[in-house]
Amino acid sequence: MTVEAVGRPRPKPGGAVANPSIFWRIPWLRTAILLAPPLTWFVAIYLASLALLLVTAFWTIDPFTTRVVQSWSLDNFQQIVNEPTYLRIIGRTVLMAALVTMTDALIAFPFAYYMARVASRRVQTALFAAVLLPLWASYLARLYAWILILNHSGVLNWSLQSVGLPAANVAYSDVAVWIVFSYIWLPFMIIPAYAALERIPDSLLEAAADLGARRWRTVRDVVLPLALPGVAAGSIFTFSLTLGDYITPVLIGGGTSFIGNVVYSSIGIANNVPFAAALAMVPIAIMALYLIGAKRLGAFEAL
């Protein structure tokens, strides 16, 4: 595209598009050629695998042979709905996702506000690097770092004891999972919140001050409502990533189950792929509802 936009037309090296005016004569051809590879990939790999997942969810396994029985049934879904254990796990996962999302929103908003509206250009760049740098490190390495921090004899307790406070027993618990999830997904909340805050024209803040609003009043009446779509956009990431993750609960958690690691153990331990597929449909359904809500808040315009 860019090559064609620069300077005079250059001779094309042979091939089907030897005549450059063909794109002019058939306007949709350029779009078609441009979109064909990603669209093929998207349909064949992404949508097809989702469809397979959906289909598999209606199959069952033979309890004796553990072979997949390819006949339609709602057994898996009935099992999820009828067994309180699974409902508890789903409830716990959604609660965790909500808690992580709220925590991240509370941390990210003031941080992004400082980045977008207060910090100098140089500090802004430094903060950007600080936010994005952890994403370059391996997920597992960061989890192990947190194990070292939260351990009974880890950095956290060492620090608490050195100032004379009692040790905190958060290692291998749901609290630890909450802390680590909040840490890991924080950049995904900060970036869209920053983008939304950065887009608010200075004149709107001046107008609020001009009409008599103090700084906090301006933040409440003007900045927060206008940044909300950005925070909603960020929450799509933090919520869905928490909903689907299975590594953090396994490595950091105290053995309580979340949707992700139940799906994982259904495949890895129980070898019950159809049930895993059915359970995996739950976060997809929850996210579909969540996206509808986020769209109402204008999250898609803020992305």
Next chain:
Amino acid sequence: MTEADPAKTPALRLQGVRKNYGQVVAVAGVDLVVDEGEFFTLLGPSGSGKTTLLRLIAGFERPDAGRIELGGRDVTSVPPHLRDTNTVFQDYALFPHMSVADNIGYGLRVKGVAKPARERRVQRALQMVRLEGLGLRRPNQLSGGQRQRVALARAVVNEPEVLLLDEPLGALDLKLRQEMQIELKQIQKDVGITFVYVTHDQEEALTMSDRLAVLANGQIEQIGSPVDVYERPATEFVAGFIGISNVLTRDGVRFVVRPEKIRMLAEGEEADPGMTVELGRVEEVIYVGMNTRYVVHLDRGEQLVAVRQNMDALGDAQKFEGRPVRLAWTPDHTFVLE
């Protein structure tokens, strides 16, 4: 009225106000007095410091030196939310997440005006700017002209000591701008609030102002009524910035003669007694609808522009191109530059 009345407390008084941005001098020592109920315009080209001056009055910027008084009270170090001024912003700065009525009522809400009184005043403001029935719309559902009116209503409804307007008509097309000029002036008369109006459009300034200050390089070149500033410009800059000015030097005196004051004499026509007559050649004829401009190269060297109403041009103006002409004007209609 060219001088502010010293007996009354002025709505606004600036004394020696300066503002620098690093090495750049934006406002270089401005003294100004604006009377209660006056329509006062700050006119100048971009970079002349007029917008900075307005922002200093609003409190968005703090002066490096000098004093700003509103209604006799020193507000030099008072933040904008405590100043009795309201601003109509160049980009309107309407809150996109609030309805038109909520935008207009925001200042009253912040001040704690009770809801019934607030709603009544918002309705009256909507009527004033002829936007009845649009209170529930969002700003992005309005046209540019309507948004401009909302911005005006949002400021006026608070009945400030001084209303500040930063090129409020700049984004509108010519026709709408001319309509709004008249309407703005009418609203100002009705509400009686002091307006300080920033513009780079000299015609706008002349049309609307009671008095105006012409700014250049952060300094005031001249303060006066539109007639003063146009007919008796104090400096060459003012003469050149407002209207078309022909600067001539005769016998060591530099003076200006406005194009509409120049008469092109027809062949054989005699100039009135007392008129100055100069010879020249028409270089260019520019037809501008209402009148025609003639660019004339004088035999004594200078170039000047003469304007004739098209009621006697008969569409045959082009034939003058390249021809010798005699130009005449009354010395009373010229003004000498120091």
